[in-house]
Amino acid sequence: MTSPLRKGLASIFIFTLMALLPLSCGITCNDPCGCGPSFEVKDFRITDMEALTLVGQGQQVTPSGTYPYDQVVKGIRIKSFQTVAEASTPKSYGIPGLAYACSPETPKSVEKMTNVQLISLRAMTLPNGKQIKIGDDLSEYFEMNYYFTEGTLPISEFLEGGLTMFSDDLYKLAWTLAPTEELKLTFTIRVQLESGREFLLTDQVLNVV
Numbered sequence: 527m528t529s530p531l532r533k534g535l536a537s538i539f540i541f542t543l544m545a546l547l548p549l550s551c552g553i554t555c556n557d558p559c560g561c562g563p564s565f566e567v568k569d570f571r572i573t574d575m576e577a578l579t580l581v582g583q584g585q586q587v588t589p590s591g592t593y594p595y596d597q598v599v600k601g602i603r604i605k606s607f608q609t610v611a612e613a614s615t616p617k618s619y620g621i622p623g624l625a626y627a628c629s630p631e632t633p634k635s636v637e638k639m640t641n642v643q644l645i646s647l648r649a650m651t652l653p654n655g656k657q658i659k660i661g662d663d664l665s666e667y668f669e670m671n672y673y674f675t676e677g678t679l680p681i682s683e684f685l686e687g688g689l690t691m692f693s694d695d696l697y698k699l700a701w702t703l704a705p706t707e708e709l710k711l712t713f714t715i716r717v718q719l720e721s722g723r724e725f726l727l728t729d730q731v732l733n734v735v
Contacts (some may be wrong), residue, residue, distance in 0.1 A: 568609045569609070570609050570633055572604050572607050575602060575725045576602070578600070579599075580698065581597055584696070592708060593734060594735060595703075595704060596704075599700045601673055601697065601698055602696075603696045633692070634692050635719075637691075637720050637723065638688030638689055638691065638720045639685060639689045639719060640685060642665070642670065642681050642699070642715065642716065643715075644665050644668055644699070644716075644730075645661060645713055645714045645716060646659070646661065647712040647714060647728075653703045653704060653706050665681055666680075667703050668681060668701060669681065670698065670700075672698070673696040674696070681699075701732060708735050709734050710731075711732040712731055714726055714728045714729070
């Protein structure tokens with residue numbers, strides 16, 4: 527066997543041995559997101575919610591003002607929460623060389639939002655001629671979506687199956703009946719969670735034309 531051939535075979539043997547050594551020692555890392563400490567995912571329990579009067583790109587305006595009905599909405603969002611759970615982000619052992627999304631999971635509410643009701647606090651006549659009494663449900667005249675998502679859906683459709691909530695989510699509640707004259711709405715927003723807990727955002731005002 528010639529000297530160059532022996533050197534070549536020796537090199538192949540050394541590289542093969544180095545490649546197999548981590549496997550035999552149990553220290554191989556195939557985690558595409560790295561093998562450092564796992565991040566903790568801290569889910570939370572909502573302690574309060576709030577309502578805002580919003581126009582345009584999320585500008586907050588005074589509730590007592592009067593606005594075109596298709597340019598103003600009631601926004602709702604989480605106001606405060608408490609961390610209630612900690613868990614390690616599970617590692618995934620995949621094929622080396624593939625691309626993965628390695629961001630840690632986003633903390634979320636431990637309870638989904640299951641229903642939103644809007645309950646009238648004053649008697650009035652709607653543009654369609656329907657007489658509204660104090661305590662009547664106005665929900666069928668509102669639609670809902672994430673604030674920065676175009677369009678709206680019936681509230682029941684948007685919340686179908688329960689909605690997972692994240693701390694920076696902003697939702698919009700849009701009035702859908704075109705007024706024939708200035709319409710002064712005063713109502714309570716009732717936000718219900720899957721556990722049965724609820725938040726009452728009272729004395730909400732929406733004046734539209």
